[in-house]
Amino acid sequence: xxxxxxxxxxxxxxxxxxxxxxxxxxxxxxxxxxxxxxxxxxxxxxxxxxxxxxxxxxxxxxxxxxxxxxxxxxxxxxxxxxxxxxxxxxxxxxxxxxxxxxxxxxxxxxxxxxxxxxxxxxxxxxxxxxxxxxxxxxxxxxxxxxxxxxxxxxxxxxxxxxxxxxxxxxxxxxxxxxxxxxxxxxxxxxxxxxxxxxxxxxxxxxxxxxxxxxxxxxxxxxxxxxxxxxxxxxxxxxxxxxxxxxxxxxxxxxxxxxxxxxxxxxxxxxxxxxxxxxxxxxxxxxxxxxxxxxxx
Ligand code: NAP
Numbered sequence: 016x017x018x019x020x021x022x023x024x025x026x027x028x029x030x031x032x033x034x035x036x037x038x039x040x041x042x043x044x045x046x047x048x049x050x051x052x053x054x055x056x057x058x059x060x061x062x063x064x065x066x067x068x069x070x071x072x073x074x075x076x077x078x079x080x081x082x083x084x085x086x087x088x089x090x091x092x093x094x095x096x097x098x099x100x101x102x103x104x105x106x107x108x109x110x111x112x113x114x115x116x117x118x119x120x121x122x123x124x125x126x127x128x129x130x131x132x133x134x135x136x137x138x139x140x141x142x143x144x145x146x147x148x149x150x151x152x153x154x155x156x157x158x159x160x161x162x163x164x165x166x167x168x169x170x171x172x173x174x175x176x177x178x179x180x181x182x183x184x185x186x187x188x189x190x191x192x193x194x195x196x197x198x199x200x201x202x203x204x205x206x207x208x209x210x211x212x213x214x215x216x217x218x219x220x221x222x223x224x225x226x227x228x229x230x231x232x233x234x235x236x237x238x239x240x241x242x243x244x245x246x247x248x249x250x251x252x253x254x255x256x257x258x259x260x261x262x263x264x265x266x267x268x269x270x271x272x273x274x275x276x277x278x279x280x281x282x283x284x285x286x287x288x289x290x291x292x293x294x295x296x297x298x299x300x301x302x303x304x305x306x307x308x309x310x311x
Contacts, residue, residue, distance in 0.1 A: 023052070024059050030080065031288065032061040034073060034095075035088035039064070042305040043086060046281045049301030053294035058083060067094065074098040074122075084116040084288045092155055099124040108191055109158045114284040125287055128159035131280030132250070136163070139271045141217055141246040145169045149208070149215045151234045152222035153181040153200070156250050160221045161188055170197045172211050175222075178202040205236040212241050218263075220249045225257035233258040243267035252277050253306070278302055 033043045039062065047060040065073045070091055075098075077085055087095050092111035096102065099115060103125040106112045112124035136142035144167045150160055153175035164171050165188055175181035181200035192198065201207050212218065218241045224234040240262060241247055247263035252273035260270045278299050285293045 023057070025057075027057055029058045029083040030061065031058055031083050031085055032063045032077070033086045033088060034063050034065045034070070034091055036064055036066050036090060038062045038088070040309065041088065042277070042302055042309075043088075043281060045301045045305030045308075046278065046298045047285065050281070050285050050293040050298045053297035054289070054291055056289060056291065058289075065091065067091070070094055071098055078117075078120075078122065082117060084114070084284075086114050086284055087112060089155070096124065098122075105129055105162065108188065109162050110187060111155055111158060113280065114287050116288050126159060126162075127280040127283035127287065128156065128276070129162045130283045131276045131278070132160055133163045134279035134282075135271055135273070135275035136217075136248060138275055139246065139248070139269065141248060141269070141271065142167065143216065146216040147214060148172070148217040148219060149174065149211055150219045150221060151175070151203075152220065153177070153184045154221065154223075157221035158184055158187075160219055160250065161185070162191070164217075164219070165191060165196070165198070166193065168196065170199075172199045172201055174201050174203050174208055176203050203236070205239055208236065209239050212239065212245065215241065215245050217246045217248065220247075220251065220257070220259050223251070225249070225254075225259055226251045227253045230254050231258060233262065235259060235262065240266050241268055246270070249273060250276055274302070 033041050041062045044060050044062050051058045067090055092113055095112050100121045101123045105126045106124045109126045114127050115122055115124045146168055147170040148164050148168045150173045173181045185198055185200040220234045222234045224232045243266050245268055247268045247270045249257050249260050250273040251257050255272050263270045
């Protein structure tokens with residue numbers, strides 16, 4: 016337990032937790048406990064293995080125990096919604112919740128993946144009004160990605176193996192579509208993808224292709240590469256350099272991996288619970304330490 020000083024846990028300490036299944040791989044306890052310790056806040060954050068069929072009971076238990084809040088990871092981000100009292104606009108439009116705060120007994124759900132993703136792009140100079148973006152994938156992470164990109168892109172295209180999933184995603188975002196924006200949901204067709212990558216400013220991978228342990232997989236079909244002027248962002252954080260990122264770097268593209276998204280969704284969750292700006296370098300150092308520990 017490198018980042019939690021158990022001597023500081025007392026009868027006054029407020030609990031928080033991440034709920035997922037399976038959950039033992041989670042890096043969130045590393046990040047949040049380091050953040051609370053650095054800010055001098057009397058909270059402790061745990062990882063709880065909650066089976067899908069037990070989620071409602073677990074949330075009821077958390078309410079009774081008066082936790083300060085909780086976070087959610089797969090497979091609970093969508094299914095938790097009916098058990099909460101209130102949702103932010105982000106959570107409603109994106110259709111998933113990753114952070115819940117206890118506001119005097121009212122349980123408010125939000126989604127901080129979208130803002131975490133935005134920070135990752137901003138920190139790399141990749142979040143530019145009017146840009147043309149291509150997004151690969153239409154799963155849960157893609158919904159947060161689309162919400163963020165949809166706010167600023169003049170053209171936004173989502174390619175997915177299961178085309179209907181991309182179409183449904185796009186339809187669900189219609190209420191927040193800026194006037195004049197061009198949105199398209201397309202099948203994962205190499206020719207179509209090559210055509211739209213030819214003038215894209217940003218390529219984003221939201222699929223799980225390339226994630227450890229399948230590090231030789233790429234979400235791009237064989238022979239298709241972005242142009243050097245295209246920024247490439249991969250939501251995957253393990254490995255830190257996916258095959259996609261390696262290919263993009265070889266083309267001379269500016270790149271970023273999902274590490275910053277993971278860090279900044281946690282930073283935003285921390286702020287949502289506490290109203291305090293956390294010590295981001297301390298949280299980042301703990302995240303890196305957690306990743307190192309998991310390698311051993
Ligand atoms: P998900 O809901 O299961 O979606 C997976 C996506 O990948 C879908 O679009 C799926 O296409 C596509 N896909 C999977 N296997 C494929 C294959 N063999 N060929 C083509 N497409 C395939 O998962 P998710 O929750 O969105 O997560 C996706 C990735 O984002 C994961 O690697 C996760 O670690 C990462 N992520 C990172 C952060 C962060 O903070 N950095 C946050 C959330 C997620 P179909 O629709 O056709 O099945």
